[in-house]
Amino acid sequence: EGGMGTVKQSDDFTLTGSLPSARAHRRFCELLPQEHRSVEESLQARVSLEQILSLPELKANPFKERICKVFSTSPSRDSLSFEDFLDLLSVFSDTATPDIKSHYAFRIFDFDDDGTLNREDLSQLVNCLTGESEDTRLSASEMKQLIDNILEESDIDRDGTINLSEFQHVISRSPDFASFTV
Amino acid sequence: MQRQWSVQAPGEPEAEPGGEELCEQEMKRLCLSQHPVRVLPYAMMDKRFIRQLREPEGVKTSCWQQWRRRRQTAGRRLGEAARRLTRGCGLWEGALYEIGGLFGTGIQSYFTFLRFLLLLNLLTLLLTSSFVLLPLVWLRPPDPGPALNFTLQCPGSGHLPQTGVSKFNNLLWNVFTGRAFNNTYLFYGAYRAGPESSSTYSIRLAYLLSPLACLLLCFCGILRRMVKGLPQKMFLGQDYRSPLSAKVFSSWDFCIRGQEAATIKRHEISNEFKMELEEGRHLLLLQQQTRAHRACHLLTYLRVNILIGLLVVGAISAIFWATKYSQDNKEESLFLLLQYLPPGVIALVNFLGPLLFVFLVQLENYPPNTEVNLTLIWCVVLKLASLGMFSFSLGQTVLCIGRNKTSCESYGYNACDYQCWENSVGEELYKLSIFNFLLTVAFAFLVSLPRRMLVERFSGRFWVWLDREEFLVPKNVLDIVEGQTVTWMGLFYCPLLPLLNSIFIFLTFYIKKYTLLRNSRASPRRFRASSSIFFFQLVLLLGLLLAAVPLGYVVSSIRSSWDCGLFANYSAPWQVVPELVALWLPPPSQRILYYLGSHAFSFPLLILLSLVLTVCISQSQASSRAIRRLRKQLVWQVQEKWHLVDDLSRLLAEPGSGDSLGPESPVSRGSRPRSFCPGFPCPGSPGPRPRKPGPSLEDPAGLRGVSVPAHRFRFPSGSEL
Numbered sequence: 001e002g003g004m005g006t007v008k009q010s011d012d013f014t015l016t017g018s019l020p021s022a023r024a025h026r027r028f029c030e031l032l033p034q035e036h037r038s039v040e041e042s043l044q045a046r047v048s049l050e051q052i053l054s055l056p057e058l059k060a061n062p063f064k065e066r067i068c069k070v071f072s073t074s075p076s077r078d079s080l081s082f083e084d085f086l087d088l089l090s091v092f093s094d095t096a097t098p099d100i101k102s103h104y105a106f107r108i109f110d111f112d113d114d115g116t117l118n119r120e121d122l123s124q125l126v127n128c129l130t131g132e133s134e135d136t137r138l139s140a141s142e143m144k145q146l147i148d149n150i151l152e153e154s155d156i157d158r159d160g161t162i163n164l165s166e167f168q169h170v171i172s173r174s175p176d177f178a179s180f181t182v
Numbered sequence: 183m184q185r186q187w188s189v190q191a192p193g194e195p196e197a198e199p200g201g202e203e204l205c206e207q208e209m210k211r212l213c214l215s216q217h218p219v220r221v222l223p224y225a226m227m228d229k230r231f232i233r234q235l236r237e238p239e240g241v242k243t244s245c246w247q248q249w250r251r252r253r254q255t256a257g258r259r260l261g262e263a264a265r266r267l268t269r270g271c272g273l274w275e276g277a278l279y280e281i282g283g284l285f286g287t288g289i290q291s292y293f294t295f296l297r298f299l300l301l302l303n304l305l306t307l308l309l310t311s312s313f314v315l316l317p318l319v320w321l322r323p324p325d326p327g328p329a330l331n332f333t334l335q336c337p338g339s340g341h342l343p344q345t346g347v348s349k350f351n352n353l354l355w356n357v358f359t360g361r362a363f364n365n366t367y368l369f370y371g372a373y374r375a376g377p378e379s380s381s382t383y384s385i386r387l388a389y390l391l392s393p394l395a396c397l398l399l400c401f402c403g404i405l406r407r408m409v410k411g412l413p414q415k416m417f418l419g420q421d422y423r424s425p426l427s428a429k430v431f432s433s434w435d436f437c438i439r440g441q442e443a444a445t446i447k448r449h450e451i452s453n454e455f456k457m458e459l460e461e462g463r464h465l466l467l468l469q470q471q472t473r474a475h476r477a478c479h480l481l482t483y484l485r486v487n488i489l490i491g492l493l494v495v496g497a498i499s500a501i502f503w504a505t506k507y508s509q510d511n512k513e514e515s516l517f518l519l520l521q522y523l524p525p526g527v528i529a530l531v532n533f534l535g536p537l538l539f540v541f542l543v544q545l546e547n548y549p550p551n552t553e554v555n556l557t558l559i560w561c562v563v564l565k566l567a568s569l570g571m572f573s574f575s576l577g578q579t580v581l582c583i584g585r586n587k588t589s590c591e592s593y594g595y596n597a598c599d600y601q602c603w604e605n606s607v608g609e610e611l612y613k614l615s616i617f618n619f620l621l622t623v624a625f626a627f628l629v630s631l632p633r634r635m636l637v638e639r640f641s642g643r644f645w646v647w648l649d650r651e652e653f654l655v656p657k658n659v660l661d662i663v664e665g666q667t668v669t670w671m672g673l674f675y676c677p678l679l680p681l682l683n684s685i686f687i688f689l690t691f692y693i694k695k696y697t698l699l700r701n702s703r704a705s706p707r708r709f710r711a712s713s714s715i716f717f718f719q720l721v722l723l724l725g726l727l728l729a730a731v732p733l734g735y736v737v738s739s740i741r742s743s744w745d746c747g748l749f750a751n752y753s754a755p756w757q758v759v760p761e762l763v764a765l766w767l768p769p770p771s772q773r774i775l776y777y778l779g780s781h782a783f784s785f786p787l788l789i790l791l792s793l794v795l796t797v798c799i800s801q802s803q804a805s806s807r808a809i810r811r812l813r814k815q816l817v818w819q820v821q822e823k824w825h826l827v828d829d830l831s832r833l834l835a836e837p838g839s840g841d842s843l844g845p846e847s848p849v850s851r852g853s854r855p856r857s858f859c860p861g862f863p864c865p866g867s868p869g870p871r872p873r874k875p876g877p878s879l880e881d882p883a884g885l886r887g888v889s890v891p892a893h894r895f896r897f898p899s900g901s902e903l
Binding site: 056057059060061062063071073083084086087090092095097099100103104105109122125126128129130131133135136137138142145146149150153154156157158159167170171173174 | 220221223225226227262425426427428429430431432433434436438439440441443444445448449451452455456459462463813816817819820
């Protein structure tokens with residue numbers, strides 16, 4: 001009883017919108033082994049990264065590892081609890097504000113977790129987008145030209161990296177960003 | 183949520199005292215801020231902690247606060263429900279989700295557009311039926327009696343207007359041509375009303391104003407959606423280039439769920455980046471061209487456009503002759519074919535035209551973006567021009583616009599050939615609408631389906647080259663916009679045409695979905711969702727304007743039929759309005775209305791609008807100046823920070839205290855966001871990680887062209903700011 005009450009209360013903390021917490025809880029329980037699926041245990045249990053990565057919504061996503069790392073609250077950042085799962089759904093729902101989405105997008109794209117997007121982050125980002133196969137990879141000179149263009153357009157304070165406010169500034173001008181929804 | 187760490191000399195220990203102080207400051211700020219907890223970008227355990235800090239559990243929240251919170255939750259739920267309603271009550275949500283997952287948001291936007299048009303049509307229908315049909319059925323006004331008996335002086339003996347021409351009394355044929363519905367509420371002719379009086383509901387006014395009101399509402403709705411999808415240009419004096427950085431950050435479509443779709447998306451993204459880079463290089467080359475080269479370039483540009491323009495002119499004159507021929511030869515034995523000749527010619531022209539355009543444009547070797555845009559623009563021009571020419575040639579035959587025919591002189595319209603010309607025009611538009619829909623169905627089941635089956639069955643070289651049909655979003659959008667434009671054109675003559683169009687759109691959704699999922703392959707050409715919203719709404723808006731112009735002309739200056747409809751005794755339908763104004767309103771209000779409608783009012787209105795426009799423009803110019811200033815100031819501040827760090831590290835290094843690790847750029851340390859948490863490291867915190875060295879001092883990135891004397895503190899001169 002207390003368990004489901006806690007689950008329903010999570011509605012106040014999330015922006016899941018059309019997917020209420022109870023349904024999210026059911027999805028989460030499907031990932032747990034059979035014997036741990038009671039309400040109390042599921043709220044405390046953690047699901048390993050491999051299982052989350054097998055979700056159909058994330059399977060084809062090139063950023064799936066980064067997504068899991070960003071939302072994980074465990075010390076070694078390799079497992080997700082139910083609340084982390086709710087956080088994930090909340091940010092990716094269509095009722096989340098662009099502010100929150102851009103904040104988390106920034107953290108997902110920040111591959112080395114240093115708080116800014118430097119050249120290595122950007123080049124890793126582009127490689128994720130274009131894939132690893134021969135005919136889609138960008139050559140070194142193309143990559144350099146692309147990153148130079150990006151920094152020229154978005155790095156307002158000219159320090160060679162893109163920080164959160166610059167990122168949010170760029171994103172706010174792009175009406176495409178609503179596709180950051182699962 | 184940035185936190186600026188205090189600048190630290192490299193010798194000092196790790197963050198602990200400063201970090202805790204910052205945590206406290208941050209906690210204080212979060213407690214005091216009014217933002218609801220759910221919009222804070224923290225993990226849930228942090229959010230719970232913040233909420234506990236804001237409202238400790240022991241303290242009872244006052245009734246006022248509880249009530250306020252309940253009200254906020256209710257308001258939020260109401261807002262979400264309203265948003266769902268405007269997006270279509272969740273109609274087809276599952277199908278749209280599936281399409282988006284398999285094909286991306288570019289193709290999904292076409293289906294969302296279909297839903298939007300369905301809503302527009304249903305709204306129009308609701309307006310018309312509630313203001314015109316329901317009162318008509320309820321009030322049941324008396325029939326004005328048989329029409330005035332007058333003899334028509336028409337050339338040719340025994341020439342009776344529109345009698346028994348239909349040799350085929352086939353019911354199906356009558357349905358397709360609209361004759362079966364001649365005396366129903368589908369067409370203008372069946373509406374009747376008694377003379378106007380000051381106390382009854384005026385059906386005439388409702389009938390007149392409802393198309394105009396519908397067009398106005400649709401105009402506002404389209405404009406609103408268009409502005410939302412407007413690509414925001416980079417201003418501030420830079421050349422307009424599509425912001426590549428925004429493309430990079432928002433190009434992955436997180437809705438994609440399948441592996442093949444992901445692979446296709448990767449190819450698309452890679453192609454787009456390569457294309458953009460190539461265009462950038464091309465642009466650089468172009469700017470280095472000599473003037474002679476540029477003139478030559480312009481000439482080739484003009485050449486292909488003039489050629490295509492000539493083709494378009496030829497196409498629409500073909501439509502003109504086809505319509506004229508069909509109207510002039512209504513009693514021929516080839517009657518069947520001639521009934522559908524104008525729609526057939528329009529369809530043929532719009533089928534061959536784009537193929538020719540693509541071929542011609544590709545001969546010129548433009549960059550791919552330009553090719554796509556040019557072809558698209560000409561297709562839109564062709565589509566709208568063919569509809570415009572169709573309505574003009576109808577006007578010529580029925581109303582003698584632009585030519586002098588004696589039959590029109592006496593009655594203002596071609597009374598010899600058309601007893602009830604509004605019905606004839608309505609029938610033509612009705613036929614066009616049905617023909618377009620039948621064509622869609624025919625293409626889906628008689629072209630795409632066999633093509634897919636043949637390609638799957640055979641494996642010769644021809645079949646491999648032919649492959650399945652490509653689902654081209656622009657072409658499908660233009661088709662549906664054409665249907666909508668025809669519906670808008672026909673609002674006055676055929677008030678229930680939106681009902682028909684709604685049914686057609688509903689069926690088109692399922693047909694196109696079937697075609698997409700079974701018989702098509704994904705197009706390698708990318709069509710971005712954002713620019714497509716803008717493009718769709720722009721084309722729809724052009725169609726609306728195209729439909730509004732003839733309607734305005736007919737309503738204000740053309741004489742209605744003597745014999746049928748609501749405006750039989752008026753010189754133009756708009757004359758109902760002055761009559762009703764005189765009947766209903768007291769004289770002072772009448773004078774005010776007349777003044778508002780007169781020419782003299784337009785001068786103060788114009789002056790007022792110019793004032794408002796001037797203020798807006800000057801505001802935006804001032805804002806852009808301020809933005810430029812602020813940008814320069816930001817750059818200067820960052821430079822100043824570096825100089826301070828240099829100076830500080832130099833000063834601290836001098837007394838010989840240990841190993842100075844070399845000054846690190848303050849920015850790489852200072853702008854790390856750290857989500858606080860009570861105790862253990864949280865997501866986003868740097869954690870025990872080896873710090874990457876900041877950008878080296880020899881080439882501080884971004885300070886190109888500005889020489890930085892490394893250990894000198896420099897005030898900027900006034901010209902820099």
